[in-house]
Amino acid sequence: MNKSIVQMKNIKYAYEDKMALNNINLTIPTGSFLGLVGPNGGGKTTLIKLILGLIKPQQGQISLFGQDITEFNDWNKIGFVSQKANSFNRGFPATVKEVVSTGLTAQVGYFKFFNQGHRQKIIEAVDLVGMSDYLNQNIGDLSGGQQQRIFIARALVSDPKFLILDEPTVGIDTENVQKFYQLLHKLNSEQNISLLLVSHDVGTMTKYANGVACLNKSIHFHGNTSDFTNLTEHQLSQFYGHDLNIVTHQH
Amino acid sequence: MLTHFFQYEFLQNTLYTGLLIGLIAPLLGSFVVVRRLSLIADGLSHVALAGIAFGLFLEKRYGVLFLTPFYSGTLFSVFGAIFIERLRSIYHAYQEIAIPIILSAGVGLSVIFISLADGFNNDLYNYLFGSVSAVSRNDLYGIIIIATIVIVILSIFYKELFMLSFDEEHAKVSGIHAKRIHFLFIVLTALVISASIRIVGVLLVSALMTLPVAASIRIARGFKQTILFSIMFGELAIIIGLISGYYLEIPPGGTIVMVLITSLLLTITLKRVWLNMKRKRAI
Numbered sequence: 001m002n003k004s005i006v007q008m009k010n011i012k013y014a015y016e017d018k019m020a021l022n023n024i025n026l027t028i029p030t031g032s033f034l035g036l037v038g039p040n041g042g043g044k045t046t047l048i049k050l051i052l053g054l055i056k057p058q059q060g061q062i063s064l065f066g067q068d069i070t071e072f073n074d075w076n077k078i079g080f081v082s083q084k085a086n087s088f089n090r091g092f093p094a095t096v097k098e099v100v101s102t103g104l105t106a107q108v109g110y111f112k113f114f115n116q117g118h119r120q121k122i123i124e125a126v127d128l129v130g131m132s133d134y135l136n137q138n139i140g141d142l143s144g145g146q147q148q149r150i151f152i153a154r155a156l157v158s159d160p161k162f163l164i165l166d167e168p169t170v171g172i173d174t175e176n177v178q179k180f181y182q183l184l185h186k187l188n189s190e191q192n193i194s195l196l197l198v199s200h201d202v203g204t205m206t207k208y209a210n211g212v213a214c215l216n217k218s219i220h221f222h223g224n225t226s227d228f229t230n231l232t233e234h235q236l237s238q239f240y241g242h243d244l245n246i247v248t249h250q251h
Numbered sequence: 252m253l254t255h256f257f258q259y260e261f262l263q264n265t266l267y268t269g270l271l272i273g274l275i276a277p278l279l280g281s282f283v284v285v286r287r288l289s290l291i292a293d294g295l296s297h298v299a300l301a302g303i304a305f306g307l308f309l310e311k312r313y314g315v316l317f318l319t320p321f322y323s324g325t326l327f328s329v330f331g332a333i334f335i336e337r338l339r340s341i342y343h344a345y346q347e348i349a350i351p352i353i354l355s356a357g358v359g360l361s362v363i364f365i366s367l368a369d370g371f372n373n374d375l376y377n378y379l380f381g382s383v384s385a386v387s388r389n390d391l392y393g394i395i396i397i398a399t400i401v402i403v404i405l406s407i408f409y410k411e412l413f414m415l416s417f418d419e420e421h422a423k424v425s426g427i428h429a430k431r432i433h434f435l436f437i438v439l440t441a442l443v444i445s446a447s448i449r450i451v452g453v454l455l456v457s458a459l460m461t462l463p464v465a466a467s468i469r470i471a472r473g474f475k476q477t478i479l480f481s482i483m484f485g486e487l488a489i490i491i492g493l494i495s496g497y498y499l500e501i502p503p504g505g506t507i508v509m510v511l512i513t514s515l516l517l518t519i520t521l522k523r524v525w526l527n528m529k530r531k532r533a534i
Contacts, residue, residue, distance in 0.1 A: 052424060080424055092285055094417055095473035102414040106425035111407055138472055154421075 003030050003066060005162045005194050006051055011060035013046055020046045022218045024060070028162075033188040033195045035209035035225070037202050038239070042216040044198045045083075048166055051196075052080060065161075076107050079155030081148075083167040083198075090140040096150050097135050100125055103154035125157035126150070128191070129183060145176025149183065156187070162194045163187065169201060177201065181208045214239045253490075255497065264386040265450065265493060269503075271398040272447040272459065273489035277467075277481035279401060279443050280460030282436065284468070285477075286416045291437070292457035294335065294350040295328050295444045297357030300453040302327025302445075303378050304364035311368045320378065321390045325397075325445035331357065332441035336434060381452035381504030383496040390449055397446040401439050408432060413474060450489070452504040459485060462511035469518040484514045 004027045011024035021043045028034055038044050049055045050062060053069055062069040065077060100122045101114060108114060126132050129149040134142060139150060148168055155163055165184075169177045185208045187193045199205045206212060212228040214221040220239040221228060256266040283289060306323030309315040318326075331353055338349035365375065377385045386394075405412070411432050415422045423429050440460075447456045467480035488510035489503075496503030 054424065075426060080421075082420055082424070088418055089285070089287075091468070092417055093468050093471050093474055093477040094413075098413070098474055099417065101410070102417060102421065105410045105414045105422075106427060108410070110411070114410065136472060 004028060004063070005030055005032075005065060006196075007063040008047075008050070009061045011050065011057045011062065013043075013050065013055065013057050015046075019217060021050075021057075024215075024219055026213060026219055026222065028194065028196060030161075031188075031192060031194055032211050033184070033209045034197070034211045034213060035202075035205040036196060036198045036213050036215060037200070037205070038215035044215055045166060047215060048080075048164055048196075048198065051164065052078065076158045077161045079103075079158065079160035079163040081151050081155050081163070081165045081168050083170060088139075092140060094139055095136050096126060096131060096139055096142075096153075097122055099139050099150055100153045100157050103157035107158045121157055121159075125153040128156060128187075129153045143176070144172045145180060148172060148176075148180060152183065152187075156193075160193065162196070164196045164198075166198045167200065168197075169199065177204060181205070184208060253494065256493070260388065261384055261386070262497065264388055264391045265383050268386045268391055268394050268446075269450050269489040269493050270486065271394055272443070272450055273486035274482055275398050275401045275443050276447050276456075276459040277463040277485035278405065278478055279439055280464045280485075281467075281474070281478045281481050282412055282416055283440060284461055284464040285474070288440075289457065289461045290347070290350045291335065291440060292444060292460045294353040294357070295331050295441050296448065296453045296456040297354045297361070298331030299324040299328040299357075299441075299445050299448055299456075300378065301357045301360035301364065303448070303453070304361045304368065304375065307374060308364045308368040319387075319389065320374070321393055321445070321449065324378075324448060325393070325442065327357075328441040328445045329438055332437040333434075336437055377452075377502070378448060379452050379454055380502035381448075381450050381455065381492075381496075381507070383493055383503055386449050394446045394449075397442045401443060404435060404439060408435065412436060450493070450503060451507055452502060455504040455508050458508045458511060459488075462508065462515055463488070466511065466515040466518045469515075469522045484511060488514070 006026065006028040008024050008026045011021055012019075013021040024047065036044055036047070046055070050057055051064070053072070053075070064072045065074065101118070103125070104114065104118050104121065108118060123132070123135070126135055129152050131146060131149050131153065134146065139147060142150065151168070169180055172180065181204055184195055184197065188195050197205060197209065206225045206229055209225055212221065212223065212225055213219055214228070216239055221231065253266075256262040280292075283292060302324035303320040305327065306318055306320030309318060309323070310320070335349045335353050338352060339346045342348050374385075411422070411427050414425070414427060415429055415432055419429060443460070444456050447459055451459050463481040463484035464477065466484050467477045471477040471480050488507045491510045492503035492507030495501070495506045
């Protein structure tokens with residue numbers, strides 16, 4: 001039986017008087033590539049914040065790698081690519097190498113400096129995302145798709161076992177979105193990195209992920225991708241609270 | 252041309268101070284600019300002016316000598332930095348409002364202390380526009396201590412400060428103590444401003460922190476190179492400013508800023524020419 005990376009039991013979370021998440025029970029097994037879908041305001045980002053320990057649930061229990069989140073301190077095992085990552089200041093004078101190094105800052109710790117081993121890890125992470133030719137380029141000079149790869153490298157440099165990506169393909173053209181998903185698939189199948197991907201691009205995501213969870217305040221569906229694509233439009237519309245058509249890109 | 256600067260003690264004080272602030276102002280200024288906090292330097296320099304006026308007032312009225320204008324300016328500037336941070340957390344959605352509040356408070360207090368000290372004198376003029384002859388050995392020791400603190404702390408927290416500057420949200424998610432690091436940074440900024448005022452003056456001090464970076468950012472590759480080029484522009488401007496200030500008998504602040512503006516225009520032009528050549532080659 002697979003050990004779970006994330007286990008959420010009876011989670012409730014409200015912002016002041018507004019319920020954001022209600023009775024969430026979700027298990028993410030090791031090795032999975034789970035797509036998280038749902039309407040805006042459905043609680044996806046709140047769920048991620050709970051997993052990252054940035055906010056605490058008002059009710060329920062969260063376990064990470066089999067350990068209660070209140071006792072968990074091995075945060076290097078979890079990498080995160082925010083939906084805001086590509087809204088950074090493009091004029092910022094930082095090379096790819098410098099940006100990726102920030103993924104190691106917390107791991108190295110205060111009062112310590114990067115050593116040769118860390119520098120090697122940075123080169124390897126950039127290589128893994130296929131961007132080694134751009135190590136000394138300013139990040140602002142790269143295209144949106146290339147920048148997103150660098151942010152993945154930044155998340156990968158600390159050797160995470162679990163990578164969370166919050167709408168990482170916003171603002172990236174279709175061709176690069178495909179390449180991006182291929183990279184995620186490679187990380188999942190070859191590097192054994194478990195993935196949780198929040199995306200509105202349901203059609204593309206279901207081609208690469210092996211599981212889907214549909215969240216709208218509570219989990220309305222959690223199963224494999226083929227079961228999800230077999231859902232009727234009526235069922236999907238109920239989950240989303242509005243009409244929904246899944247569009248699959250043919251390339 | 253520099254021989255006089257090694258001959259007389261007062262010029263040695265000025266030269267060493269100049270070289271030190273030519274190093275620390277652009278060094279810290281690189282972080283100030285990329286964090287889009289350039290106007291904080293202006294706000295804090297005006298608070299430092301209030302401190303200087305307070306020191307001059309105490310000296311003139313009560314003969315207090317232990318709290319020199321340099322030290323009172325430093326003290327006011329550091330308290331101003333702490334106050335700015337408080338205001339920024341209170342007015343979370345309008346953080347920039349902290350700058351005009353602190354700036355006007357600085358000017359208001361300056362006017363009061365200047366008036367109480369019976370007006371505008373030559374010493375205050377030097378503080379406003381900088382001076383080649385106003386740095387005492389005591390001031391130099393204070394500036395050496397400040398430069399040491401700034402360099403040591405920036406070296407220790409470089410990677411955290413860089414991370415915070417590039418992506419604050421990511422830094423917070425990674426467990427970096429963003430508030431503490433930012434507080435340290437803002438106090439360092441206050442110290443650098445008070446150290447720089449003797450040479451460039453209150454009104455032009457923010458220029459020494461921001462203009463070299465503005466020039467450097469056009470041509471540098473990466474953040475470390477941005478810092479390196481900024482320091483080179485800063486030192487060049489300081490040396491030209493001090494030499495011309497001494498020989499032409501003018502405050503060095505004006506020349507320093509004009510040299511920095513020239514470097515800025517040159518880098519903008521050079522970058523444009525280089526990009527045009529690159530475009531033509533591509534066609």
